[in-house]
Amino acid sequence: MPHGLTIWLNQITKPMSEADHNTEHSILEAAHKVFIRKGMDGTRMQEIADEAGINKALLHYYFRTKEKLFESIFNQVLQKFSSKVVGVLMSDLPLFTKIERFADTYINLLLENPYAPNFLVNEINRNPERIVNALKGQGIKPDFLRQQIKREIEAGIIREIKIEDLMANMMSMCIFPFVARNIIKSMLEMNEEDYMAFLIQRKTEIPKLLIGYLKTK
Amino acid sequence: MPHGLTIWLNQITKPMSEADHNTEHSILEAAHKVFIRKGMDGTRMQEIADEAGINKALLHYYFRTKEKLFESIFNQVLQKFSSKVVGVLMSDLPLFTKIERFADTYINLLLENPYAPNFLVNEINRNPERIVNALKGQGIKPDFLRQQIKREIEAGIIREIKIEDLMANMMSMCIFPFVARNIIKSMLEMNEEDYMAFLIQRKTEIPKLLIGYLKTK
């Protein structure tokens, strides 16, 4: 029994073996490539088939519908990004260290997957429930962070701030320059090379700003 | 001669008269409503026709193609947002005042047009050239701001910062919570009411953070 499930299970259990270099795997690779650039509505099954070097019929043999194929890719991408958030923020590190690690690992991840934030954000519009449901089981515990911030405020390490603002600021500053890449680039009259350097330098610039503001002494 | 141009010209010259309550105007209204939620690829001409209370043939009579109709809406939305940036940032106000005004006017604009940033951002993917070209004639002068920042750094009013980072931070923190509304809402386990209050309160929270960091004394 093919139909997507096996591949999807393989992907999260096995790391990557020569057995994955089969048709299922190349379909997923091709689908990822096309979906992440063009989204659900903008993608044509023919284009995925071409990219994978097969025909449309075979796509439907493995993943019954376009919707199901899309879902596989969507879950995979969301998982990759949310696991980074959880890994860094739900640990026992001090807040300032978390901020530094978040900016560093997240921007690195974004540099490797520059189309992912737009892809995810587009899907918010198209199907808000999907992303809300998918986030449920990811182990994000806002109260855990809320407690940490409360403790560090009381200990006089940081100044008053709400977790909502801190999270929103941190995520916004890391992600938005990728989402609105061409707008910002164009507004500030930057070329591709400059913009690349700009993004990289923000791995340290964002923590500098946030910590600089939060630090009490 | 119908075909979009007249309406478009009317929209930017006349404020809004009873003469605009004609078919052209209701088509533009309907198209705005549908396009801004579903984007170019996700929108069906039939849906716009239904929304406007007319039939598809009439759509094509006024705007020859879907692409042309979309372009009208796109330009209108982009114009509305970029003119706010220009109005605030390309003035002769001190930097701290600009930051305060930007956050206030921009978030107000976003509260009135919550779907606009996703709409614009989606179009970046689909057609990067369009947005880059459309931004050309908007009167954004990065060097003007760059000079001001330089002067205020030299005058000891603000600490060292690059215009690229300042602009990116300011825009990111204002806009991203609208773009990723459902993600952030879901991650932080907020309801719609809380999130609304959160967005409004950021009109003062964002300048507080930016100015708090930039202030030298």
Next chain:
DNA sequence: GTCTATACTCTGATAGAC
């Protein structure tokens, strides 16, 4: 498992009457 051929639906766009 993989292919070719095709059914069927949706959608943008046009023809032509009024």
Next chain:
DNA sequence: GTCTATCAGAGTATAGAC
């Protein structure tokens, strides 16, 4: 200007041979 009817093409999905 506005409508009904319809075309032409694209796109998802399936049938059936190999």
